Amino acid sequence: MSHSFTRRHFLGLTAGACSMAAAGALGGCTFGEPLLRIGAHPWPGYEMFYLAREKGWLDPESIRLVEMPSASDSIQALYAGSLEGAALTLDEVMMVAATGLDLKVVAVLDISLGADVLLAQSRYRSMAELKGKRIGVENSATGALMLEGALAAADLTVADIRPVYMTIDKHHHAFLQQEVDAVVTYEPVRTELLAAGARSLFDSSMIRGQIVDVLALRSDALADNRVAIQQLVTAHFRALQEMKKDPASASRIIAAQLGVSPDDVPEQYDKMEMPDPMANQSWLGGSHPQLDRTVLILQDIMRRNALLPATPISVSFADAQFLPRETV
Numbered sequence: 368m369s370h371s372f373t374r375r376h377f378l379g380l381t382a383g384a385c386s387m388a389a390a391g392a393l394g395g396c397t398f399g400e401p402l403l404r405i406g407a408h409p410w411p412g413y414e415m416f417y418l419a420r421e422k423g424w425l426d427p428e429s430i431r432l433v434e435m436p437s438a439s440d441s442i443q444a445l446y447a448g449s450l451e452g453a454a455l456t457l458d459e460v461m462m463v464a465a466t467g468l469d470l471k472v473v474a475v476l477d478i479s480l481g482a483d484v485l486l487a488q489s490r491y492r493s494m495a496e497l498k499g500k501r502i503g504v505e506n507s508a509t510g511a512l513m514l515e516g517a518l519a520a521a522d523l524t525v526a527d528i529r530p531v532y533m534t535i536d537k538h539h540h541a542f543l544q545q546e547v548d549a550v551v552t553y554e555p556v557r558t559e560l561l562a563a564g565a566r567s568l569f570d571s572s573m574i575r576g577q578i579v580d581v582l583a584l585r586s587d588a589l590a591d592n593r594v595a596i597q598q599l600v601t602a603h604f605r606a607l608q609e610m611k612k613d614p615a616s617a618s619r620i621i622a623a624q625l626g627v628s629p630d631d632v633p634e635q636y637d638k639m640e641m642p643d644p645m646a647n648q649s650w651l652g653g654s655h656p657q658l659d660r661t662v663l664i665l666q667d668i669m670r671r672n673a674l675l676p677a678t679p680i681s682v683s684f685a686d687a688q689f690l691p692r693e694t695v
Contacts (some may be wrong), residue, residue: 385586398429403588403595405431408440408535411554411635412477412580414621416454418609419602421620429595437534438507445470445585451592452584458508458660458674459666460583460684465675468584472658474600475650479578481638483509483571484543484557485517487549489564494521497528497568499547503541506532508665511577511672513551517569524574554635555625572638591687600689604644610636644691651682652687659683 395446407413408657416432417424425432433450435441441453442463452473455463460470491497494517506508507528532546538552542560549568552560561567571578582603584596610617617631650657662680669675 368543372449381421381680386578391441391574398426398428398594400592400595401427401451401588402431403452403592404431404433404450405452405454405582406435406444406450408435408437408441409555410454410580410639411482412479412639413454414624415476415603415606415610415626415641416599418606418617418620422569422606422609424598424605426595426598430599436507436536439534443689450585452582452590452596455581455583456507456509457579457661457684458512458669460581461662461669461680462508463583463686464680464682469682470583470684471589472565472581472583472588472651472684473596473686473689474582474603475647475658476580476582477640478576478605478640478642479553479571480575480640481572482557482568482635483513483551483553483578484567485513485549485551485569486560486565487568487635488542488545488617489566491566491568493549494523494568495517497521497549498523499528501529501531501546503531503550505535505548505551507535508669508672508674510551511556511674512574512577512665513569513571514670515668515672517551518576519540520569520573537652554638555627555631556633558627558635570664577661577664580659581658583684584599593689600690604691607641607643611617647690648687651690656683656687658685658686 420432420522438455438459441450441455442459444450445453445463447470455667460472487497502514504514508533533541535556538550538556539559541547542550542565543563614633618629621632622629662684666675666680670677
């Protein structure tokens with residue numbers, strides 16, 4: 368798989384810092400810091416940020432959540448300087464870092480345990496039947512990881528199928544229009560296509576612990592946005608607690624954001640692990656963070672799929688300084 372990102376027009380993005388000249392347009396910055404702009408595309412693991420916003424736990428004058436169509440759009444905005452951070456998969460962080468943009472992971476948001484899936488048209492009952500068929504997949508390490516695992520289970524390789532590379536916002540339409548015979552996708556598209564009759568042939572529970580979603584910040588934004596980043600990370604964990612305390616209310620808010628029924632929301636979270644602050648300390652803290660060990664596993668997979676250069680990754684992405692020190 369070759370490395371490429373979709374370029375899009377970024378509606379609603381505002382360039383520049385929150386200075387005296389820009390304070391009026393951006394609404395000011397309560398913390399006396401530049402505006403912190405965070406991009407995220409629809410995915411249950413990212414929705415705690417929006418739940419926190421709805422609950423009033425994010426200062427709108429200091430933190431702006433920017434809804435993006437796909438991870439590719441968030442990545443392009445990071446390059447352009449239109450975002451200070453984004454919710455991404457760990458492999459996407461690695462791909463960006465390989466191009467020279469320095470990112471730090473300040474929170475692990477979720478680990479997929481079945482929320483990523485390979486769905487086939489209902490006429491196909493096994494992966495073996497997809498030999499020679501068109502499989503839609505994102506041109507990313509997560510897509511490669513899922514596709515590689517699914518094909519290996521049937522003793523197939525990428526050479527045995529016809530990959531059709533497309534971003535997440537194209538999956539639903541392409542599948543329903545039968546432009547592909549199968550698609551490697553994730554929530555909320557997973558739920559939508561299963562309801563339309565798609566058949567699940569492989570999911571991320573079969574490659575446990577390898578698909579990790581994180582909050583990544585440009586390293587050059589950390590010093591200038593410390594208070595806002597701390598508030599954002601703490602609000603994420605507070606929203607996790609709110610989801611446990613009042614799941615019905617939280618599901619209604621999240622469903623509106625994802626465009627699904629509130630009844631579908633709990634099942635989506637059943638298929639992922641959402642690490643709490645203590646688990647995040649294990650992922651990001653100490654001299655040998657779990658995140659670094661996962662990077663080494665992904666590095667080998669990404670090299671096999673030509674998503675990373677041969678040069679080993681020598682930096683640690685883990686940064687635990689913004690994690691809550693107390694229970695939120």
